Structures are given as C-alpha cells and as structure tokens.
Amino acid sequence: MSTANHEIDALIRQKYKHGFVTELESESLPPGLNEDVIRAISAKKGEPEWMLEWRLEAYRHWLEMPEPEWAHVHYPRIDYQDIVYYAAPKSKKDAPKSLEEVDPKLLETYEKLGIPLEERAALAGVAVDAVFDSVSVATTFKDKLGKLGIIFCSFSEAVREHPELVRRYLGSVVPQRDNFFAALNSAVFSDGSFVYVPRGVRCPMELSTYFRINAKSTGQFERTLIVADEGSYVSYLEGCTAPMRDENQLHAAVVELVALDDAEIKYSTVQNWYPGDEEGRGGIYNFVTKRGECRGRGAKISWTQVETGSAITWKYPSCILTGDDSVGEFYSVALTNNRQQADTGTKMVHIGRNTRSTIISKGISAGRGQNAYRGLVKVTKSAEGARNYTQCDSLLMGEKCGAHTFPYIEVKNPTAQVEHEATTSKISEDQLFYCLQRGISTEEAVTMIVNGFCKEVLKELPMEFAVEAQKLLGVSLEGAVG
Amino acid sequence: MLTIKNLTASINDKPILRGIDLEVRPGEVHAIMGPNGSGKSTLANVLAGREDYAVTGGEVSWQGRDLLALAPEERAREGIFLAFQYPVEIPGVSNVNLLKAALNAKLKHLGREELDAYDFLALVKERMKLVQMPEDFLYRAVNEGFSGGEKKRNEVLQMAVLEPLLGILDETDSGLDIDALKIVADGVNALRAPDRSFVVVTHYQRLLDYIVPDHVHVLAHGRIVKSGGKELALDLERRGYGWIAELERGAGDDARA
Ligand SMILES: Nc1ncnc2c1ncn2[C@@H]1O[C@H](COP(=O)(O)OP(=O)(O)OP(=O)(O)O)[C@@H](O)[C@H]1O
Ligand SMILES: [Mg+2]
Numbered sequence: 001m002s003t004a005n006h007e008i009d010a011l012i013r014q015k016y017k018h019g020f021v022t023e024l025e026s027e028s029l030p031p032g033l034n035e036d037v038i039r040a041i042s043a044k045k046g047e048p049e050w051m052l053e054w055r056l057e058a059y060r061h062w063l064e065m066p067e068p069e070w071a072h073v074h075y076p077r078i079d080y081q082d083i084v085y086y087a088a089p090k091s092k093k094d095a096p097k098s099l100e101e102v103d104p105k106l107l108e109t110y111e112k113l114g115i116p117l118e119e120r121a122a123l124a125g126v127a128v129d130a131v132f133d134s135v136s137v138a139t140t141f142k143d144k145l146g147k148l149g150i151i152f153c154s155f156s157e158a159v160r161e162h163p164e165l166v167r168r169y170l171g172s173v174v175p176q177r178d179n180f181f182a183a184l185n186s187a188v189f190s191d192g193s194f195v196y197v198p199r200g201v202r203c204p205m206e207l208s209t210y211f212r213i214n215a216k217s218t219g220q221f222e223r224t225l226i227v228a229d230e231g232s233y234v235s236y237l238e239g240c241t242a243p244m245r246d247e248n249q250l251h252a253a254v255v256e257l258v259a260l261d262d263a264e265i266k267y268s269t270v271q272n273w274y275p276g277d278e279e280g281r282g283g284i285y286n287f288v289t290k291r292g293e294c295r296g297r298g299a300k301i302s303w304t305q306v307e308t309g310s311a312i313t314w315k316y317p318s319c320i321l322t323g324d325d326s327v328g329e330f331y332s333v334a335l336t337n338n339r340q341q342a343d344t345g346t347k348m349v350h351i352g353r354n355t356r357s358t359i360i361s362k363g364i365s366a367g368r369g370q371n372a373y374r375g376l377v378k379v380t381k382s383a384e385g386a387r388n389y390t391q392c393d394s395l396l397m398g399e400k401c402g403a404h405t406f407p408y409i410e411v412k413n414p415t416a417q418v419e420h421e422a423t424t425s426k427i428s429e430d431q432l433f434y435c436l437q438r439g440i441s442t443e444e445a446v447t448m449i450v451n452g453f454c455k456e457v458l459k460e461l462p463m464e465f466a467v468e469a470q471k472l473l474g475v476s477l478e479g480a481v482g
Numbered sequence: 483m484l485t486i487k488n489l490t491a492s493i494n495d496k497p498i499l500r501g502i503d504l505e506v507r508p509g510e511v512h513a514i515m516g517p518n519g520s521g522k523s524t525l526a527n528v529l530a531g532r533e534d535y536a537v538t539g540g541e542v543s544w545q546g547r548d549l550l551a552l553a554p555e556e557r558a559r560e561g562i563f564l565a566f567q568y569p570v571e572i573p574g575v576s577n578v579n580l581l582k583a584a585l586n587a588k589l590k591h592l593g594r595e596e597l598d599a600y601d602f603l604a605l606v607k608e609r610m611k612l613v614q615m616p617e618d619f620l621y622r623a624v625n626e627g628f629s630g631g632e633k634k635r636n637e638v639l640q641m642a643v644l645e646p647l648l649g650i651l652d653e654t655d656s657g658l659d660i661d662a663l664k665i666v667a668d669g670v671n672a673l674r675a676p677d678r679s680f681v682v683v684t685h686y687q688r689l690l691d692y693i694v695p696d697h698v699h700v701l702a703h704g705r706i707v708k709s710g711g712k713e714l715a716l717d718l719e720r721r722g723y724g725w726i727a728e729l730e731r732g733a734g735d736d737a738r739a
Contacts, residue, residue: 431572433530433532433533434566434569434570434624435584436553436554436558437530437557437558437563438587438644439555439558439584439588440583448575448583452575454574455574456574
C-alpha cells in the first residue's frame, strides 16, 4: 500500500473512532416470521419485485428444512417466532443508560484493547446519541474507488443501483436452500456489503466494513457479496477487535465471494462478539455461511480468520475450486475460553484440474472452552492433479477444556495428493518458567507463546489487523493460566 | 548480596537440598561442582523461583530482601538471571521479541523508560558481537532448531542484554566446542563488574581456566561438603569425586554433633 493510501486509511479509521451512526427512529415489525413479514421487510427497503420473490422462495425452502444439530455444540433451542426480523433501529428503553450500568469486565477489556473512551459507550450498547461526521472522508474514499470503477456500498444500495450485478451473482455460491441458516438469512437479510472490482483492477486499499458509509449495525442477518472480475484483486476486512454487545443473540450471516479468471480475493476476519459472562450468559450465537468460488481459471481465494468471541460459533469458510489451476486457502485461529464453544473449519472442494488448497487451523482452548475443527477436503473426479495440505494444531490451556479434530477426506480422482497433519500441545511449564525467569509476566508470556503458536495465521492478516489480533488473543486469554 | 542459610528443598516430597549455606558478595564468582544428581540445578532453580520445588526450610536474602517471598518474574527484574542447563524451545516466538519483552519488563520495574525499537536493536546487536552470534538468530524462534552450543550462547546473549546483578550459569559450558567455550567465557568475563556476581555450575575445571572463580564449592547429596579457592577445582579434576564420600560422612557427623 502506498503512503498516500495509508494516510487515507488512517484518516478514515480516525474518523470511525470519533463517531457513530445516529439511529433513525422508525417502527419495528412485531416478532415472528411469515410471508407478510418478509413482504414488509422488502417493502420497507423499497426493493424490486425480483428481490422479494427471491426472499420468499428462500423462506419456503426454510420452512421445509430441519434445524441442524451438531455433536459438539450445545445451546438452548431458538424460538424463531420470538425474533424481531426487522429491527434496524432498536428501542433504547432496555439499553444501559450510562457506562455505570455496563458489565465492568467489558469495560476493562476495552481499556486493555486501547479503545478510545468515547467509543466505549457505543460499543457497550449505551444509549448515546453520537454524531456521525465522516461524510467528507467517506466521500474522498468513495471517489477514489469510483475512479477505478470499484463498487463498494451497502447491500441495499447495490440492489437499487446495480441490480444486474446483484441478480447475476446473488445466491450463485450459497444458494437459498444451502442450509438452514443460509435459507433463513436469504429470506430476511437486513443489510450488508457489496463489492465489485472490475476487470484488471487492483483495489488500492483494504476494504473494510469500518469505512462504509452508514456502517451502522447491519443486524443479525448480514449479507455480503464480493465479486472480483478477471485479473482483479481485492482485500476485504471484516469485524472489529472490540467485543460488541448486541441484544440479538442469534446471528446468521451469509458471505459469498466470486473470483473470476486470475482474480484474487483475500477475506480477513477478526471477530470478537461478546462471549457472555463466565457462565456464558448473554453471549452471541454465531452461525455463519461463508463460501467463495474460484469460478475462473487461476483464481485465488483466501480466508483468514481470528475468532475469539461469541458464546457459540459455527462457521466453515469454504472454497469451491471450479476453475483450473485455482487456489483456495484457509487460515484460522479459533480461541475458546470459559464456556465458549466453537465448531469451525473449512471445506475445500476441488473440481478444476490442478487445483490447490491449503488449510492451516490453530485452535486454542482454555477454561472450559470446547474447540472443534471440522474440515472437508473433497476432490471430485474431474480434479486431475489436485493437491491439498492440511495442518491442524490445537493448544490446550488447563484441564477442563477440549479440542476435537474431525477431518473428512473424499477423493474421487486417483491423481490427487492430500496431506493431513495434526498436533495437540499444551503450553509447557518449562516455556512459561523460562519467560518468567526473564522477567516477563505470566500474562505477557502466555500471550507471546499463543501468538507464536498462531504465527502462521497471523502473518496472513494485513499489518494493522495483525497487531490488533495479537492484542486481542492476549486479552481473551487473561486468567487462563496461573 | 546473596545469603543462603540452611536452605532445604524437596520435589514431590523427596528432599533434594538438605541444608545449603552460601554467601555471595558483590563482584565474586562462585563455582559449584559436584556429581550428577547432587542438587546443583535444583539450587539454581530454587533461587530463580521455580514452583515445582518446595522450599521446606532455611532463608535466602537478596540485597537485604527475602528472596523466597518474591515471584520468579520479580526476582528476574531485581537482577537474578538463570542461564538454563536445558534452554527450552518456544516455537513461533522470535528471539528478538522475547529479549525485548524481557528488557522492557525490567526497565519498567526499575521505573526507567523503555527503549525504542532503534536503541533496543542497537544494544542487542552490540551484545551479539560479544558472543559472536550472527544477526539472523534474532529473528529465529527462541532456541528452536538451535544446536546445543547455540542454545548456550543464546543464554549468555540474553544475560548480556539484561545485565543482571547475579548470573547463575547452569552448565553453560556443557556441549560447547573449544572455540565456543572460549567465546562464552569471554562473554561472561566481559560482564564481570564490581557489583555483579556469578554462580557458575560446572563439571569441568576447563571453564574455570577462563572464568576464574573466587570460591569453589562441592555439592553432594544436597549439601555443600567442601569449599575452597580455585585450586579446589584442580584437586577435583585430579581426584574425581571418590573422596567426597568421606567428606560427606564427615559433614554428616558434624551435623549430628
Ligand atoms: N521432578 C522430579 N521428580 C523426582 N526427582 C527429581 C525431579 N527433578 C529432579 N529430581 C531429582 O533431584 C536430584 C537433583 O537433581 P539436579 O537436577 O538438581 O541435579 P544436578 O546436580 O543438577 O545434576 P547434573 O549434574 O546431572 O545436572 C536428582 O536425583 C534428580 O533425579
Ligand atoms: Mg544440573
């Protein structure tokens, strides 16, 4: 990234730090889900007919689908008729009135992450009316992208302004009926981001949800679609290191990526949903469908994620390697502490010839955390010369946590090479004592050792994000040892 | 500066140190020798604060303070450094990171300003010359894939950067080739100062030709059974530990009397 871009980048981030979207007052729909609710959502957003039809179709599929169950994730049943599906502007009645009413632990975490004071209240969900004053910055930013022909806007705006692109690609990677949560999302999605990078264009900055105009809470059913046209490149950052408080327990997002010939998409996530208190109360359930398709020859998609939040995480960023010589990568750090449960992993589906995939998964369990990695590597008949390398490492801290690894490998082409390596280790007393003897505190030592364990993944993150992620891992592990 | 009085310690209820007395004054070098399993590393680890060992009796005062009441990291920041007999590998953590965290922790503890990246690197590179370590070792993971000798040199490098008041070297000479031995010894000698002391655990007189001790102690079965000047090391080299048994019996008699 050039210096100039870096400055813009910093400037935008700066602005983000000083303001939040003021919520618009407008009525919410009553809880419950039926076709009328979906019509109402679509109408409120001023959507065209085809969009409504698409939602309804998804809803009808959803009705027929059973809710999945997984062996390693436990949560109380969700009552889908008890959820408010159009809730963008939330009532502030129940929100804490001031920082005094917020869980002091949460505030302590903000402090440690170095989150500016004025931002803490908003993150903690305190009913504040902050003024969002980033129009000028955002405009500069949009201009710059616009000159290159890059579209980066909210999903609703894309439906209105670029219907031909949305129609062509929406649901082409994650179909409406893909799974229970994806179907639900397709029916009721609130908003999200849309990115289109035209042929041959290298997006000159990291795109982030931070920078989007009206980057206010997109609610529990977020929809993201990123399309990289031939020979283009884009790096997209999602998430935030600050633990976000949200009254919506259930989050079911869908992210679709499409990379055409020789295009590359790098999608990085640092996620830190509120995990709940030490007993797991109030934590977020995060069921996400993320999938990218390398549709063109020589395309490349890489997912990098650092997950430390939520009470429950269920997510499998995946790559469908359709184009010949295409490449899929998955780098993941999942950390569970206290009573958190994470069931994550990836799917790499090799369809094109000479397709390659790499999976590096690092699971860290502390407290009573349960961490499961589930990975599917599928090589279809057509995938002549496909290669996969999978490395799955687990780090245990304490006696009450667990790590579980479930690799599934399906190979239909004899020329494929699939390699799997797995390790489980503990932070050794020797390592810890070595650091202590050098004057380093237990907390810092643990952070260092854990970051060392995750190094291969962290180095895939864009610089600034990597630094935040390192801090985050440390903070999330506090009290896990000693 | 370090006074050990009748120190006893055990591991898993098995007594290892059975009454150690030792006085180390500023600027002195003490060599500790003794057969395998006699408790030399145990003593070093107890001084450094390793929790696996239970201190069952005795006192240790460090610059007038009760050393045993301090946490291991506090001891380190107060100037106690242990060069480990078996330095541990820490995958993914670069040497330079560890050094920086360690030095900053100490400076902070002393109420001094932390070094910025530039000054820190300058310091480290200068100290690397002392132990003739190539710069690329800075960016390698702590001890990972280091040869035995390289690990030992790395310990001395850390000591040179942290500038402790008491350096405890646990068999830092073992596994070194002749040239490396000389380099490590020169490194230690360069650090000698009127206010800095060393406790050097070794099996070999050879090291003591380079790092000349003020006192030599023989540890056997958890007790110091003989102390003397540097000539004691020569005696041991000639006679081995066979005659120690006798001394021990003597020491036992003394204790009973
Ligand atoms: N975890 C343990 N459980 C039981 N015994 C132990 C344990 N650790 C050390 N010991 C015993 O304590 C005694 C002293 O060990 P120590 O390592 O202090 O000896 P040393 O003098 O350093 O020997 P060397 O010259 O071989 O390094 C040995 O008999 C050893 O077996
Ligand atoms: Mg020893």
